[in-house]
Amino acid sequence: MRVKIVDVAREANVSVATVSRVVNNIPLVNEETKERVLEAIKKTGYKPNAIARSLKIQKTNTMGIMIPDITNPYYTEIVRGAEDVCGIYHYNIILSNTDFDPEKERKSLNVLVEKQCDGIIYVGKDLSAEMQTELIDAPSEVVLGCIPDDSGMLSGVLINNETAAYELATEIIKMGHQKFMLFFDELEEGYIYQERKKGFIKAFKENNIDFDDSRILREKLSLTGGYSMMEQALNSGVEFTCVFCFNDQTALGALRCAEEMGKKVPDDISVCGFNNFWIAEWTRPQITTVAQPMYDIGAIAMRMLIKLCEKDGDRAVKNVYVPHEVYIRDSVQKIK
Template sequence: MATSIKDVAREAGVSIATVSRVLNDIDVVNEDTKKKVLEAIKKLGYRPNIVARSLKTQKTKTVGILVPDISSGFYPEIVRGAEDVANIYDYNVILCNSDFDIEKEKEYLRVLKEKMVDGVIYMSSSLQEETLEIINELNLTTVLVETKDKEESLPSVTIDNIKAVKEATEYLLNKGMKKIAFAGAKRDNMNAWRDRYIGYENALKENGISIDEDLIYAEGLKVKSGYEAVQHFESSKKDYDAVVCASDEIAMGVINALRDNGKRVPEDVSVIGFNDNIMSSVFYPKITTVKQPSYDMGSVAMRMLIKLLNKKEVEESQFVLDYLLVERDSCKK
């Protein structure tokens, strides 16, 4: 038979109301009494009924984390940072993987609301207007990670993606490369990946280089997309001496395809990635990339969300973390 709150009260020699106050972290209980209750809970192995508790407190101490691709080398580290902070504050986590599917994202937001989560950390493949309307309609306390919405109405944790890719492209330009291709995701979405294309575009324009559409491939962030990008560049018969990639997975596909087309990296073509996932440092050649502080992005976002849920002041609602250009072996020295 399951242990009840009455059993805990009897074991601790207190009232059921006192046990309830301890469980809900209400400060009116003195430390000695709280200690007795916590010892009774541990001894009896009592686990409170979250649903019943939430009906009274209107809180489940549960948050949702929505990611576009859990198989990526980037997002798991964000989740880990968020979950570590959630554990410190006794919050549970429900993880949802949208597979870069907008309809799936919208459905997961509704499911998380039905599960009575207190709030959501949202990594979106596209911040479309209708998605933002669903968040508002469901009254979901939400913190964005990696991407910010156009009006900056939702709190976010990001890096400056435009500046980061502009710097990465200029790094190649400063090495004398002028025919630089780009491999990334669709440019019409309102997200970080679009900003990476804008950074590439800005760098070329500011250096007096016109954009060549034949040297742009924006169809996805995975290895397959990188491989297809090189096939696209090769079929155009245009010369190119470098490729800026919107993810490290793309960079890996690009390098493999270049090798299959008889081109050497970095001797013939330099390649630069983005994110600095674990594979980028062991791939051959080791990939020069823009490092995002993924663990910190998750932990900062969760701290921000928990503050919002507990009606505490958030010092900065649009939190921009630093990035780092990591030089390795995939670009000419």
């Protein structure tokens, strides 16, 4: 049987109210009494029941984080950033993998709300109208990760994907490349997809580069997905000197496929990734990519969320754009 507050009260010969005051460090308690209570706590090994406390004070100090897949190093970093900030402010985090599945997302949001999470971070590549409504209506506070909100009701933390793609493409074009392919997401046509596409196409247009949707391949964004897209691309007969992949895993897969099909990277084909995951400069060739401050996205989002959950916190709604950075590495080569 767990020991509860009345057991401590009995042991120390005081009321439960007094024990509660000591536990919660409420000042107006006599020093002597406090000592007695503290001793009783130690003796009984009392640990407050946070569930009971939460029910009473209407606050759980628990945050939900909905994330597509913790196994994707991009999201892993975000979670770590969020968790670290949680630790500082004495919150905990309930982790939920949603796999980009709207059904899982609905269910997940539901239990996070039922478990009375003070706040929820929603991370994804897009925000459907339905999910947006659900999040706005949710009784928990909400902050978005990696996507913005256009309703003025929610806050978000993200990079400017259009600019990032634009800058990457511009750099590569400066290096002499003219013929591109895009290795993109199989299903998703959501926010990030559109933004990046806009950025790439803007750069292409500005440089009079021919491009149309037939140059976009779409598969799972993974090592094998990247591999498979490169295979298709090389077999398609379409000419290209450089590939932009939606993330670094895809780029690495693409790169390996090219090598196995007898193309040298970057001599024959250049490959770019996105995100700058932790291993990007340890592969050979090193991967050219756009770095996102993933840890910071998680940390900042969580800090904003905590502010929203604290009584006197900052309640301003805003989309925070964090800086990205283009890294040109060995997987891309100048064309003479």
